[in-house]
């Protein structure tokens with residue numbers, strides 16, 4: 001869970017930085033999209049590097065999902081009888097890891113069908129023109145809702161996930177606890193705000 | 209004080225259980241929670257009913273035998289053991305729910321008593337040191353740095369009550385197991401079994417049917433001895449180190 005999660009987290013940090021290029025206009029954003037495919041050139045063939053990233057990510061998503069499933073099954077089995085007197089325990093981010101993860105998995109499928117393949121895209125998807133595609137997505141109300149809900153879920157998931165990964169990998173300690181929580185919250189905030197800034201920019205006309 | 213109690217009653221391990229309602233009167237705020245239950249039991253015996261079975265031994269917060277989930281909190285609302293919880297933490301007329309520890313690895317024996325021998329088997333797997341028997345060794349023969357001694361002592365405080373398992377939504381025993389491992393692994397006396405201890409104890413913990421850790425932190429919140437949550441990270445570090453070493 002920890003290693004696959006950190007791989008995806010690394011990807012998200014790169015992804016949010018790439019997305020922010022949308023604020024520099026269609027030329028720069030589309031050129032960036034093109035560069036993603038010419039990365040590693042001339043050693044690698046066109047889009048090989050991108051495919052390499054995709055394969056690593058797919059493996060990480062699969063590993064994360066399988067271990068989440070196994071862990072959840074084990075955890076549910078270990079507490080077969082619920083308490084009659086229920087109380088609200090851990091933080092919201094902690095309690096929503098399972099549902100948040102499922103929401104994110106569904107979002108990733110939708111997101112790829114929307115902005116990578118264009119299958120569910122509205123407004124004439126054009127490969128190589130990600131700027132226009134992004135503007136089209138966020139010109140629909142449901143596009144905005146789906147993305148913004150998913151970004152909030154990402155923030156919550158990362159908030160508990162990053163700190164937990166540090167514990168699993170044995171990096172956590174009483175002395176480092178504050179710093180780790182600060183980094184977790186910082187990452188969650190930067191990712192959520194960074195990602196959400198794009199739909200908000202399209203809605204307010206800053207990006208069009 | 210007059211109280212409404214709702215208590216888990218279960219005849220034996222196989223019988224179905226249920227919450228039964230009792231009224232107890234004449235409770236002093238200076239009584240401990242267990243003395244309050246004693247009062248209830250005296251009444252039940254006089255009425256010819258079966259008294260409520262619950263675990264207890266020292267009644268001074270050091271043995272780890274007492275084990276009640278009170279209003280959904282393991283050991284109740286204060287950070288202490290059930291035997292050291294006093295009725296002044298409650299109000300006259302309160303309704304109090306009393307349930308046993310709930311975990312697949314801690315099956316109910318009767319009423320509020322659960323079988324915690326899974327913890328004993330975790331200890332048997334490595335919660336010891338090999339030392340020559342005989343007269344006590346000279347205390348200064350093995351120097352221990354102050355920081356390590358403090359770390360060991362902090363973890364040695366675990367009384368094995370199982371509140372961490374009871375409080376964890378996953379029924380995980382990570383806090384208990386980490387307390388026991390960290391206590392011995394940091395000391396020179398524990399060094400000969402440093403790797404096998406963590407590998408064997410964690411393996412036994414898994415075999416016993418405890419859940420996996422999702423770092424909810426409920427365990428450390430419930431622990432009457434204040435075993436801190438980062439203990440789990442320290443155990444994971446030991447486990448990773450031992451795994452790397454045993455591959456060599």
Ligand code: HEM
Nearest residue numbers: 019033054104108112115116130134147154195196198199
């Ligand atoms: C407002 C937020 C987001 C926007 C505007 C956005 C935009 C995009 C765009 C335009 C692409 C296609 C890039 C290209 O083909 O050149 C893409 C790909 C992708 N995004 Fe996002 N994204 C957002 C959030 C997220 C989040 C939160 C995740 C993960 C949970 C994510 C995961 C992915 C993945 C897995 C791909 C596919 C990479 C590939 O196979 O090519 N995105 N995104």
Ligand code: SF4
Nearest residue numbers: 366367369370372431
């Ligand atoms: S870690 Fe705390 S709650 Fe768990 S068994 Fe030890 S003393 Fe009890």
Ligand code: FES
Nearest residue numbers: 265267272274291
């Ligand atoms: S009875 Fe010994 S700790 Fe409570």
